[in-house]
Amino acid sequence: MPDVSLERIEKGFQIMPNWEDRYRFLVQLGRKLEPLDDEQKVEVNRVKGCTSNVWLVPTLSDDDPPRMDFRADSDAHIVKGLVALLLIIHGRRTPEEILELDARAILERLDLQAHLSPSRSNGLFAMVERIRELAGAAAGRKAN
Amino acid sequence: MEPVSSAPDAPARDASSLDVERLRADFPILSEEVNGEPLVYLDNAATSQKPRQVLEAISGYYASDNANVHRGIHELSRRATDAFEGARQRVARFLGTEDPGEVIWTRGTTEAINLVASSWGGANVGEGDEIVLSDMEHHSNLVPWQLLAARTGARLRFVELADDGTLALEGLAELLSERTKLVALTQVSNSLGTINPIREIADQVHDAGALLLVDGAQGAAHAPVDVASLGADFYAFSGHKMCGPTGIGALWARRELLEAMPPYQGGGEMISLVERHASTWADLPHKFEAGTPNIAGAVGMAAALDYLEGVGHHQILRHEQALVAHAMERLSQVEGLRMFGPADPTRRAGVVSFVMEEAHAHDIATILDSKGIAVRAGHHCTQLVMKRYGVPATARASFYLYNTHEEVDRFADALGRVQSIFG
Numbered sequence: 001m002p003d004v005s006l007e008r009i010e011k012g013f014q015i016m017p018n019w020e021d022r023y024r025f026l027v028q029l030g031r032k033l034e035p036l037d038d039e040q041k042v043e044v045n046r047v048k049g050c051t052s053n054v055w056l057v058p059t060l061s062d063d064d065p066p067r068m069d070f071r072a073d074s075d076a077h078i079v080k081g082l083v084a085l086l087l088i089i090h091g092r093r094t095p096e097e098i099l100e101l102d103a104r105a106i107l108e109r110l111d112l113q114a115h116l117s118p119s120r121s122n123g124l125f126a127m128v129e130r131i132r133e134l135a136g137a138a139a140g141r142k143a144n
Numbered sequence: 145m146e147p148v149s150s151a152p153d154a155p156a157r158d159a160s161s162l163d164v165e166r167l168r169a170d171f172p173i174l175s176e177e178v179n180g181e182p183l184v185y186l187d188n189a190a191t192s193q194k195p196r197q198v199l200e201a202i203s204g205y206y207a208s209d210n211a212n213v214h215r216g217i218h219e220l221s222r223r224a225t226d227a228f229e230g231a232r233q234r235v236a237r238f239l240g241t242e243d244p245g246e247v248i249w250t251r252g253t254t255e256a257i258n259l260v261a262s263s264w265g266g267a268n269v270g271e272g273d274e275i276v277l278s279d280m281e282h283h284s285n286l287v288p289w290q291l292l293a294a295r296t297g298a299r300l301r302f303v304e305l306a307d308d309g310t311l312a313l314e315g316l317a318e319l320l321s322e323r324t325k326l327v328a329l330t331q332v333s334n335s336l337g338t339i340n341p342i343r344e345i346a347d348q349v350h351d352a353g354a355l356l357l358v359d360g361a362q363g364a365a366h367a368p369v370d371v372a373s374l375g376a377d378f379y380a381f382s383g384h385k386m387c388g389p390t391g392i393g394a395l396w397a398r399r400e401l402l403e404a405m406p407p408y409q410g411g412g413e414m415i416s417l418v419e420r421h422a423s424t425w426a427d428l429p430h431k432f433e434a435g436t437p438n439i440a441g442a443v444g445m446a447a448a449l450d451y452l453e454g455v456g457h458h459q460i461l462r463h464e465q466a467l468v469a470h471a472m473e474r475l476s477q478v479e480g481l482r483m484f485g486p487a488d489p490t491r492r493a494g495v496v497s498f499v500m501e502e503a504h505a506h507d508i509a510t511i512l513d514s515k516g517i518a519v520r521a522g523h524h525c526t527q528l529v530m531k532r533y534g535v536p537a538t539a540r541a542s543f544y545l546y547n548t549h550e551e552v553d554r555f556a557d558a559l560g561r562v563q564s565i566f567g
Contacts, residue, residue, distance in 0.1 A: 020561060024565045052504055076505075076507050077507045
């Protein structure tokens with residue numbers, strides 16, 4: 001995930017009321033994501049429900065307790081920026097912490113809640129659901 | 145109409161004789177603001193906006209005449225039936241036919257094509273038979289034929305696309321043979337805007353002994369239709385792309401074809417005599433209209449046809465082509481932008497489809513949306529077109545009678561901003 005704090009993004013958005021600047025900021029954030037290799041851009045990693053392609057690859061660290069992290073890519077820049085933001089929100093946490101997170105509240109602070117509607121084709125909603133699903137699966141595996 | 149005097153340096157917009165400002169006042173939604181900016185609606189190929197006259201026809205029908213149609217022995221049922229059948233006659237007149245029995249109400253183009261594929265196709269297409277489509281077809285004029293082919297063992301063949309976004313019609317002759325049962329083509333490409341020469345194609349198709357289905361979803365909105373002179377055997381179109389409501393459209397076919405076809409769906413309205421194990425069918429057009437129809441939709445569609453006729457179909461197409469020409473000129477100056485489809489604006493209905501080097505189509509649409517400009521990004525239900533030109537998606541601006549040259553300028557200016565964000 002990009003080495004940018006959520007706090008910095010929130011401050012950035014506060015001083016940029018104009019959406020053009022915010023999108024520019026998100027595009028730059030997306031560019032900080034390390035691109036996925038072609039072999040990772042496969043159907044099993046693709047997030048369904050996005051008009052553009054989004055791939056999300058989870059990893060689990062050797063820490064105790066293990067922490068989840070994600071790599072992601074998209075062929076659309078703004079979507080890639082949005083997914084980078086989600087990785088900053090959710091990354092390097094235990095699956096249980098991820099499941100307890102209220103991503104909606106954070107996105108509302110960033111005035112991005114309108115983008116979270118399931119009817120929006122950018123797939124932000126689908127991406128949050130997918131991250132939670134992966135965290136749920138990781139938490140379940142550990143419990144067994 | 146008074147001739148328009150023009151200064152020597154007058155822009156091309158004077159070629160259009162529409163009083164667009166007056167027309168815009170008929171469309172309440174056009175005064176909406178989106179993201180703090182006046183709405184610029186350039187997604188007309190997906191669906192058009194509706195004038196007050198159509199909205200009033202629909203609410204007036206529900207307010208004064210609503211009842212179920214046919215057979216009701218009461219005043220409102222008579223009024224509803226008159227409105228509904230009157231709307232059918234209106235569609236028949238629009239299509240240049242005197243026989244309203246040849247007009248079947250459907251939910252839209254998609255259902256009309258499915259009706260033909262299921263009913264006519266089921267009765268007339270068998271193993272080894274061929275149906276000719278093109279790589280330009282909307283999925284609505286592709287998938288129903290794939291389903292038919294899977295059921296019957298028929299084979300689909302395809303007219304290819306030339307580099308300029310037109311059909312490579314020199315290949316049509318060798319696709320046609322005694323095995324060809326049907327050629328199903330779009331009148332206007334929804335993703336490229338290309339207007340196809342249906343009349344010339346029709347002669348070739350009929351000479352080969354096949355029938356021609358024309359997908360008029362995009363065509364009917366932009367030009368007057370005369371099914372006989374067009375040479376179509378089946379013509380399918382939708383109300384919502386031509387200022388009418390969603391959920392209503394029509395299939396036209398010659399009476400003898402429709403009479404020979406079995407029913408599509410069973411239920412009320414479409415029967416004559418019903419017994420335990422068998423029924424007989426109602427006469428045309430009701431044989432194909434099972435269940436309570438979309439009466440208010442039909443009334444709204446008739447109002448839309450009245451509205452468009454009042455404006456003038458030829459003037460609408462000329463206006464759209466003037467907007468397309470202006471947009472193509474402006475877009476050709478945006479660095480890294482690539483347009484698809486015919487270079488000659490007069491070979492297009494009001495569509496400009498494009499990609500930009502750095503920005504994904506989705507990015508383009510997102511930035512434009514933040515400036516109140518509605519365009520579509522995606523494959524436009526034409527994945528064969530995207531594959532042909534090697535792009536995953538395009539951004540598409542599509543114009544209609546109420547769009548202005550100033551809106552085209554706002555759209556083009558916004559694309560310049562897109563370039564600055566992603567370039």
